[in-house]
Amino acid sequence: MKITVSCAQLWPKLGDKKYNLKKMTDYVEKIMAEKPETKLIVFPELMTTGYEGTPEMFQEMAETLPNGESMAVIGVLAKKYHIHIIYGFAERDAVLTDVLYNSAVLINSDGEAVGSYRKMHPFADEKRWCRAGCDFPVFDTEIGKIGIMICWDTGFPEVSRCYALKGVDLLVVSTNWEDPYADDWDLITKARSFDNTLHLVAANRIGDDGKTLSFFGHSKIMSPTGKEIASLDEREEGFISAEIDLSLTQKERARYYTFFKDRRPECYGEIIKQY
Numbered sequence: 056m057k058i059t060v061s062c063a064q065l066w067p068k069l070g071d072k073k074y075n076l077k078k079m080t081d082y083v084e085k086i087m088a089e090k091p092e093t094k095l096i097v098f099p100e101l102m103t104t105g106y107e108g109t110p111e112m113f114q115e116m117a118e119t120l121p122n123g124e125s126m127a128v129i130g131v132l133a134k135k136y137h138i139h140i141i142y143g144f145a146e147r148d149a150v151l152t153d154v155l156y157n158s159a160v161l162i163n164s165d166g167e168a169v170g171s172y173r174k175m176h177p178f179a180d181e182k183r184w185c186r187a188g189c190d191f192p193v194f195d196t197e198i199g200k201i202g203i204m205i206c207w208d209t210g211f212p213e214v215s216r217c218y219a220l221k222g223v224d225l226l227v228v229s230t231n232w233e234d235p236y237a238d239d240w241d242l243i244t245k246a247r248s249f250d251n252t253l254h255l256v257a258a259n260r261i262g263d264d265g266k267t268l269s270f271f272g273h274s275k276i277m278s279p280t281g282k283e284i285a286s287l288d289e290r291e292e293g294f295i296s297a298e299i300d301l302s303l304t305q306k307e308r309a310r311y312y313t314f315f316k317d318r319r320p321e322c323y324g325e326i327i328k329q330y
Contacts, residue, residue, distance in 0.1 A: 056224075058198050060095045061086050061296040062274040064287050066262030069105030070112055076103065076128050079142065082294060083132045090296045094164075094198050098142035099260040100206050100231040101157065107264040110184035117147040117155050121168035126160060134166030139196055141203060143229040145185070146171055157185045159203050159229045161194050170194060172203035176211060191217045199224035199301050206230040209243050209257075212250055213326070219251035219315070224301045228257035234269045241273060249281030252312045254299045261290050279307050 063082045068074045079098060086093055100106070103125045104116045118125060125144055133140045139161060146158035156173040163169050173188025174181075191214070194201045202218030202225070209215070209228050218226060226247065232240045240259070248255040255277040263269040276285040276297045285295040308315060 056199060056301045057298055058094045058301065059090060059092045059296055059298045060097070060225075060256050060276060061090060061093045061294050062097045062256060062258040062276065062287070063099075063294045064258060064272050064274040065099065065102065065260060065292050067099070067102055067105045067260060069108060069264040069266075070116070071105075072103050072116055072124065075105070076125055079103075079129065080132060083129075083136070083138075083140070086294055086296070087136045087138070092298075093136075093138060093296060095139045095141070095227075095256070097227055097229060097256050097258040098140070099258045100143035100159070100229045101145065102142045102229075102260075103144045105264050106231045106260075106270075107180075107266040107268060108184075113145045113155055113184045114153075117145040119147045119149050119152075120160065120171055123168070126162065126168040129162050130166035130168065132166075133162040133164060137164045139163055139198060139201075141201075141227055141229060143205065143231075146173065155185045156188055157181055157205060158188070159205055159227075161196075161201065161203070163196060172205065174205040174208060175214060176207045178207040191221060193218070193221050193223055201225050201227055203227045203229065204247075206232060209247055210239075212247070215247045215251050215253070219253060223253065224304065225299075226251070226253050226255040228255065230257060230259045231270055232259050232273075234271050237271045237273055240271075244275050244277055245281040245283075248277035248279060250314070252279040252304050252308050252314065254279055254301065254304070261292065279304050280312065
């Protein structure tokens with residue numbers, strides 16, 4: 056299956072959901088005007104809130120699936136253009152309502168919030184406000200099976216490998232990867248696509264929140280052999296798009312990259328030991 060995918064590389068405003076949703080709306084409209092064949096748009100981590108907020112800010116701005124404010128707005132766009140949209144947000148647990156997660160939601164082409172991935176490896180100060188997720192949900196969509204990672208998760212090869220073993224067709228990363236670690240980001244996006252012989256679509260932000268961190272972009276679309284298909288390396292807002300052929304995964308695994316045929320899980324017990 057061939058599909059066109061896009062990444063939006065933006066500068067969200069800390070604590071201003073209205074502003075951020077307007078920016079997301081503008082970019083969906085822009086992408087669909089210039090690339091009407093697009094079937095999936097990916098936005099960065101915590102796109103609705105910004106990154107360096109206080110626990111109190113995230114409590115105030117968190118949303119509950121499937122009826123959050125942002126989901127209503129973005130759902131209208133997804134349905135209008137018959138596309139899938141993935142973006143980062145602060146998620147409130149529907150039962151334990153004081154518990155928050157750093158999550159990414161998938162809106163399907165009917166405009167429905169079909170589910171979220173909750174970041175498994177919160178980083179640094181994120182642990183002040185969010186709980187770690189513990190599941191690898193596979194979203195079975197009309198454009199293929201999608202697995203989502205958020206930022207620091209990408210540095211753990213176990214996450215993408217679990218998705219690959221669960222049969223995903225595409226890895227998506229929603230991230231806020233910070234300066235001065237652009238070289239690390241460039242390396243791991245290549246590694247995770249190559250390790251698993253999967254396309255990878257990764258949206259990073261730019262700018263800063265007026266506090267301690269800054270972000271460099273480098274949003275990417277990667278091939279199943281770890282090659283860059285498209286990349287936005289400038290520190291400016293914009294988007295990238297590319298047509299990808301999801302059938303290449305099985306072709307490459309059969310042709311040369313026989314990682315899954317040759318793997319020996321009976322020998323890998325050390326990997327689950329505590330460090």
